[in-house]
Amino acid sequence: MFYREAGQLKTTYETDQGLFPIIQDRWFLGLILVAAFVVIPMIANEYWMQAILIPLFIYALAAIGLNILTGYAGQVSLGTGAFMAIGAYATYKICTAFPDMNIVVIFAMSGLFSAGVGIVFGIPSLRIKGFYLAVATLAAQFFILWLFNKVGWFYNDNPSGTITAPPRELFGILITGPEASATTRYYVSLSFLVVFAMAAKNLVRGRIGRSWMAIRDMDIAAEIIGIEPLKTKLLAFAISSFYCGVAGALYIFVWLGSAETEAFDIFLSFQIMFMIIIGGLGSIMGSILGAAFITLLPIFLTNFPPMIGLHIATDISKHLEEIVFGVLIVFFLIVEPHGLARLWQIVKEKLRQWPFPY
Amino acid sequence: MEFLEAVFVLPFLDMADSPAFLMEVVIGGLLTGVMYSLVALGFVLIFKASGVFNFAQGAMVLFAALALVGFMEQGVPVVLAILMTIGVMIILAWAIERLMLRHLVNQEGIILFMATIGLNFILEGVGQIAWGSDVKVLDIGIPDQSFELGPMLLNTFDISAAVIAAVMVTVLALFFQYTAVGRALRAVADDHQAALSVGIPLKTIWIIVWAVAGIVALVAGVMWGAKSGVQFSLVLIALKALPVLILGGFTSVPGAIIGGLIIGVGETVAEIYWGPAFGGAIEGWFAYMLALAFLMFRPQGLFGEKIIERV
Numbered sequence: 290m291f292y293r294e295a296g297q298l299k300t301t302y303e304t305d306q307g308l309f310p311i312i313q314d315r316w317f318l319g320l321i322l323v324a325a326f327v328v329i330p331m332i333a334n335e336y337w338m339q340a341i342l343i344p345l346f347i348y349a350l351a352a353i354g355l356n357i358l359t360g361y362a363g364q365v366s367l368g369t370g371a372f373m374a375i376g377a378y379a380t381y382k383i384c385t386a387f388p389d390m391n392i393v394v395i396f397a398m399s400g401l402f403s404a405g406v407g408i409v410f411g412i413p414s415l416r417i418k419g420f421y422l423a424v425a426t427l428a429a430q431f432f433i434l435w436l437f438n439k440v441g442w443f444y445n446d447n448p449s450g451t452i453t454a455p456p457r458e459l460f461g462i463l464i465t466g467p468e469a470s471a472t473t474r475y476y477v478s479l480s481f482l483v484v485f486a487m488a489a490k491n492l493v494r495g496r497i498g499r500s501w502m503a504i505r506d507m508d509i510a511a512e513i514i515g516i517e518p519l520k521t522k523l524l525a526f527a528i529s530s531f532y533c534g535v536a537g538a539l540y541i542f543v544w545l546g547s548a549e550t551e552a553f554d555i556f557l558s559f560q561i562m563f564m565i566i567i568g569g570l571g572s573i574m575g576s577i578l579g580a581a582f583i584t585l586l587p588i589f590l591t592n593f594p595p596m597i598g599l600h601i602a603t604d605i606s607k608h609l610e611e612i613v614f615g616v617l618i619v620f621f622l623i624v625e626p627h628g629l630a631r632l633w634q635i636v637k638e639k640l641r642q643w644p645f646p647y
Numbered sequence: 648m649e650f651l652e653a654v655f656v657l658p659f660l661d662m663a664d665s666p667a668f669l670m671e672v673v674i675g676g677l678l679t680g681v682m683y684s685l686v687a688l689g690f691v692l693i694f695k696a697s698g699v700f701n702f703a704q705g706a707m708v709l710f711a712a713l714a715l716v717g718f719m720e721q722g723v724p725v726v727l728a729i730l731m732t733i734g735v736m737i738i739l740a741w742a743i744e745r746l747m748l749r750h751l752v753n754q755e756g757i758i759l760f761m762a763t764i765g766l767n768f769i770l771e772g773v774g775q776i777a778w779g780s781d782v783k784v785l786d787i788g789i790p791d792q793s794f795e796l797g798p799m800l801l802n803t804f805d806i807s808a809a810v811i812a813a814v815m816v817t818v819l820a821l822f823f824q825y826t827a828v829g830r831a832l833r834a835v836a837d838d839h840q841a842a843l844s845v846g847i848p849l850k851t852i853w854i855i856v857w858a859v860a861g862i863v864a865l866v867a868g869v870m871w872g873a874k875s876g877v878q879f880s881l882v883l884i885a886l887k888a889l890p891v892l893i894l895g896g897f898t899s900v901p902g903a904i905i906g907g908l909i910i911g912v913g914e915t916v917a918e919i920y921w922g923p924a925f926g927g928a929i930e931g932w933f934a935y936m937l938a939l940a941f942l943m944f945r946p947q948g949l950f951g952e953k954i955i956e957r958v
Binding site: 359365413416417419420421423424425427428431432435439555559562563566570605608609610611612614615616617618619622623626 | 700746747750751754755756757758760761762764765766767768769770771772773775776886889890892893897925929931932935936938939942943
């Protein structure tokens, strides 16, 4: 009753091909955007932005990137952390080499670098599949981090071995570096997420997205109907790495401020992987929901026991958190293997039929 | 130019210079390889029988080693402690089947894989809460002395590790080949449905497989633990076992052994002879690159099942 297509007639080709054809969807999206751009900055404090919302948006961006590769094109990758690292280090190098360049242009360029490397490490996907490919992408993970660690050129030979975000302005407002305010950085990460999520949504419903899904579902059949596996798979790797690269650049420049290669280790890759599995493979919305779940869960687990008056020693609580995290993941996979995106669909289905489910 | 020389000329000159040292390096690599094989073996057993890519194998190694050390700290004699740890691993296998696998039947591989990463977190957490998280010394009475064999310097501990691994692989091979349970395991590995239809209890088989993998994890844990102390970093050797798997093929027991040996030797030799040219610490990725390069030519690994796809 609240959510249905009936009666929403499409009279032009534009409305027929709209990204959100149903009016309720448009309203919902509008509300979310208003909430994110107007309401939250008014009510959230610095801690909320720095510790929860900014990382959430950046993780969501990376998760969309991985979901394009794994969820849509069906190529399992455990090298997300490395592709993010390439974005971050490329941004750092360009930023310090050309101090006058527009920072947004630099973010995009670093994404391109990441895409290039993504293509190189995507080449094995033409011959191997599934877990073999997943393990092969680990080669990217370990090799690239080792390279960034060993070769001083990548971090300008600075003795601490870290890369630090230099302060850069956009339209006269400081957006990177430690001096930038949390609100500005919130807006930057949010804008990137919104633009990239929309782009991804557009991409996956068109010819490219459909060819990815065809390859995912059955590559031989896809080849027969004229989809080139080589181009399609490498394109998926390139675009996915582009997203991850930009996310990695934001990760350092907008969120952490400075970091070493450890920030991009294999656990980051796993974390992003968890986000898309819990959120739902093959869903843009799911990537964002999954990122929210994985970002919020540890914060919740840390703060919940003190809230109900339980005080646990820190070392034990760290392990307890691990256990609860593991249990929740297993539980979630058992209860809803298709992720939060599927739950969202069920909710929509219920809204459509309510109050007469027959 | 200098770099090219350091990559293409100097290592070979070094090798030719002192063949005895090269032999030592190769043998050292073989022995490290045995350790990798032990971990990879656990992966292969579970993947063969249940199609689960068990990321938690590393955590199982840690868990088993922690349990053993825990029992021994209570003053339990070694043999009894090992038996008790085997008991713990069997209970663990039962719990995993009952609480996790049973509910995930028929899910896609990646979902099962993710579930085992969850299991990984659980085992790490439980193990460290139950037995503490500091580095522990594990001494099960294997002598650790160096001795000379001709021009080479060897270590009794490494040799015993190799012997134990060889014995275990033989026992496993015999178990798979000649016992009724082993035959059932192979049947399940070949085809779940066919196995079910001739009356093989799938659930029991899964428990057995996970228990066997747990025991293999215990052996690996004892070996690594006795060598470098029982600590959290044991989990990370699982990551070293992955290239072994791609090299050997996910479903092949001999593949795991030979893959482990190749990776062990390749890694050690590369680190010692080519490491300086690249600035050291190439161990971390060398195995992966080797496996990756290998996959380009033989996608199914050394002994993996060949997947024939024709259009």
